[in-house]
Amino acid sequence: MPRHLTFGVILTGTGGPGEHNRWLDPEIPGDASVDLDWYTEQAQAAEAAGLDLVFIVDSQFITPDSPPHYLNRLEPLTLLSALAARTERIGLVGTATTSYNSPYNLARRFASLDLISRGRAGWNVVTSGDAGTAGNYGLDEHYDYATRYGRAAEHIEVSRALWDSYEDDAFPRDRSTGVFLDPDKLHTTDHRGEHFRVAGPLNIERSPQGQPVIFQAGDSDEGRDLGAKYADGIFTHAASIPANRAFADDIRARARAFGRNPEHVVILPGAKIIVGDSDEEARDEELAQHRLSNTFEQALGELGRPFGWHDFRQYDLDAPFPDVLVHAERSFRTQATSIVEHATREGLTLRQVVELHAAPRRSPFVGTATTVADAIEEWFRAGAADGFNIYVSKPSQFRRFIDEVLPVLRARGLARDGYTGTTLREHLGLPVPANRHTAERDTAAVAARQPASV
The missing domain is CATH 3.20.20.30 (Luciferase-like domain)
Structure with a gap:
């Protein structure tokens, strides 16, 4: 273990x-x-x-x-x-x-x-x-x-x-x-x-x-x-x-x-x-917490964060997920790429992507x-x-x-x-890092005590 x-x-x-x-x-x-x-x-x-x-x-x-x-x-x-x-x-x-x-x-x-x-x-x-x-x-x-x-x-x-x-x-x-x-x-x-x-x-x-x-x-x-x-x-x-x-x-x-x-x-x-x-009671509590967590509109707004807070409200919810990856280049690029690739692979609309991300996990x-x-x-x-x-x-x-x-x-x-x-x-359970200067001093002292090679 x-x-x-x-x-x-x-x-x-x-x-x-x-x-x-x-x-x-x-x-x-x-x-x-x-x-x-x-x-x-x-x-x-x-x-x-x-x-x-x-x-x-x-x-x-x-x-x-x-x-x-x-x-x-x-x-x-x-x-x-x-x-x-x-x-x-x-x-x-x-x-x-x-x-x-x-x-x-x-x-x-x-x-x-x-x-x-x-x-x-x-x-x-x-x-x-x-x-x-x-x-x-x-x-x-x-x-x-x-x-x-x-x-x-x-x-x-x-x-x-x-x-x-x-x-x-x-x-x-x-x-x-x-x-x-x-x-x-x-x-x-x-x-x-x-x-x-x-x-x-x-x-x-x-x-x-x-x-x-x-x-x-x-x-x-x-x-x-x-x-x-x-x-x-x-x-x-x-x-x-x-x-x-x-x-x-x-x-x-x-x-x-x-x-x-x-x-x-x-x-x-x-x-x-x-x-x-x-x-069963615990799963019911999990679902209750999720239902309180956010609305569709809030999830739609928050979806913009990995894309540099790009506003997704400007798009047709029932059209294919828009080509917006360019907005993530200097933001949360890895997360945004994952979202876009999944939406493209599955042929999801913007609405479906929001619903997916807002769905209970x-x-x-x-x-x-x-x-x-x-x-x-x-x-x-x-x-x-x-x-x-x-x-x-x-x-x-x-x-x-x-x-x-x-x-x-x-x-x-x-x-x-x-x-x-x-x-x-x-x-x-981690060791204390040695001070680099003390370690160098100790190494040099040990080397100085070694007999010279012939």
């Missing part, structure tokens, strides 16, 4: 994609997405259950067709810093784009969160699929795919170098000698690349976990390569066991090709979990506590997932997972009884 199950919690307040009407549920405060107390309640419940992380999604462009959570929400790092002061053990993961942040600024913010939380920070690396974001940063158009992923790779490289600016023993803080800093343990970055020029050093020390944990969620070839090369954790979608097993195998094969240990990449599909007193993780635990175990043992990111669509359902499903998984030896460490890396 691999490591214990990992569980994250996705907090999208009043409703993310496909859930425009979640806020109508009396369980959801109308201002949940901007209410620190609401986030705190969910994070503390997850922590009390020993779950591994909370995950805050983000984007920086909206239209009136965006879901409620996107229209009005807190900036992730600000929110996570507040949650760091209200929690003690749970990991704190936030989304931040490499397209519209400088490496120095973002590396400093995540390093600060990592110290504030004593080693619980994680960065979900994105390149921004919403093309309209460019206009919010003074650009006429969004970066193309090659530039976005080139920037992302270089951004991560620079950030990791900046996080190693100080070796772990750089600060003696010796009052008897008056020595605060050992200058030999401070290192500039001196990076000059295709996209960034960064001198460094970063003015903050490493945390107990060395560096923030890197997550990634892209599914294109470029995205898979980026995740396989740099990510400690991969967020993906729970389609089926064969599909997710193939995805996990592909990511690990790519990681191995990049010279990494593939066991140091944690695969976490998103999962909607619904628990009932019977399987049966989650594999719906039923009694035992049924849900069986499904989670099956995925885990099949190598389709190392754990799951749980969507908190209905807080009472999240509590049922904690109170009813988690004990079953613990009884089977699949989930921890509690925390065994204090950092996010420890929760995920």
Whole structure:
């Protein structure tokens, strides 16, 4: 068996994609997405259950067709810093784009969160699929795919170098000698690349976990390569066991090709979990939640997002799906291509595509506590997932997972009884990355002690 199950919690307040009407549920405060107390309640419940992380999604462009959570929400790092002061053990993961942040600024913010939380920070690396974001940063158009992923790779490289600016023993803080800093343990970055020029050093020390944990969620070839090369954790979608097993195998094969240990990449599909007193009751609750989720008009508007928020209302609903892939070139190209190819292959109209995307999708993780635990175990043992990111669509359902499903998984030896460490890396079973400068110094010292060859 691999490591214990990992569980994250996705907090999208009043409703993310496909859930425009979640806020109508009396369980959801109308201002949940901007209410620190609401986030705190969910994070503390997850922590009390020993779950591994909370995950805050983000984007920086909206239209009136965006879901409620996107229209009005807190900036992730600000929110996570507040949650760091209200929690003690749970990991704190936030989304931040490499397209519209400088490496120095973002590396400093995540390093600060990592110290504030004593080693619980994680960065979900994105390149921004919403093309309209460019206009919010003074650009006429969004970066193309090659530039976005080139920037992302270089951004991560620079950030990791900046996080190693100080070796772990750089600060003696010796009052008897008056020595605060050992200058030999401070290192500039001196990076000059295709996209960034960064001198460094970063003015903050490493945390107990060395560096923030890197997550990634892209599914294109470029995205898979980026995740396989740099990510400690991969967020993906729970389609089926064969599909997710193939995805996990592909990511690990790519990681191995990049010279990494593939066991140091944690695969976490998103999962909607619904628990009932019977399987039938749980399926009824799933259907009720779906019926509340969105209307046809809302789904029609949201269909435009992967196509750069192209407005599909201008087309005849009963005509063949329009030729609109050009609008996705600088947006969510992989998702848009999948939609167009399916519509073309099946000869679908626009109405049929909207209805298909708005149709109920049966989650594999719906039923009694035992049924849900069986499904989670099956995925885990099949190598389709190392754990799951749980969507908190209905807080009472999240509590049922904690109170009813988690004990079953613990009884089977699949989930921890509690925390065994204090950092996010420890929760995920990942090693602390060595400081590159310390490693170079140690390697040089070992080489110097070797006898000269004759």
